[in-house]
Amino acid sequence: MKIKNYIWDFDGTLFDTYPVMIDALQQTIVKHVIQYDGDLAYFIKKYSIRKFTLDYATPEFSDDYHDLETKLQTDVKFYPEIPAILADIVNKGGQNFVVSHRDDKTYEYLGDLAALFTEVITSDNHLARKPNPEALNYLIEKYKLDRSQTAMVGDRPLDILAGQNAGVKTILFDEAGIFFDNELKADVLIQTWENFKNED
Known part of the structure; x- marks a missing residue:
């Protein structure tokens, strides 16, 4: 080809960047008291964090996640x-x-x-x-x-x-x-x- x-x-x-993204997502899930028992890494790869927010959370969840992910993503490789x-x-x-x-x-x-x-x-x-x-x-x-x-x-x-x-x-x-x-x-x-x- x-x-x-x-x-x-x-x-x-x-x-x-996915390890930090998953960490931020897990912390935000705890903060918002969301029940999700599935494989987060699989869900995010197959779909997106945007879809997770639409399916399980609120717009406030998305804002909190992005703020936290930006703070944690300090050593981007x-x-x-x-x-x-x-x-x-x-x-x-x-x-x-x-x-x-x-x-x-x-x-x-x-x-x-x-x-x-x-x-x-x-x-x-x-x-x-x-x-x-x-x-x-x-x-x-x-x-x-x-x-x-x-x-x-x-x-x-x-x-x-x-x-x-x-x-x-x-x-x-x-x-x-x-x-x-x-x-x-x-x-x-x-x-x-x-x-x-x-x-x-």
Whole structure:
């Protein structure tokens, strides 16, 4: 599969932010006295924290969660292989983009890596959330990307669906093996970035 342009999800794809997100979610659940006996990590990966709030909580829960997650997320780390992967894509004439549901704090977390991205889309751009393809289509049209040479890279169903809805290739990063049966029909399924190949 010849891919030149990569549209990346942020949380759980480029950066290993989920441990702190789960911690903040658990603390907020306790604070709001919510009864939930399921697997939080699985729920968040398969759906989203937004859906958890809609199904089990209130808007106040969401505000409290985001405030706490921002306070706890003090040592944001990218997956070790990511800088080299991003640089290799650029060095081979490709482009990297981010489409994240996180706000403009994304830029701060990216730090020096931001230079390896042509454009970063966050919730502050007010484009429709994934799996709606609006943000992907915006990038594709703005930069005249060839859809057959463009891939959406993410760790959740909504990322893969967004890519499919935009008519681009899809790469599912499934570190925990939650979707290992590939029921999402992603074009590529990988469990570690050590196995990522950006082929000419």
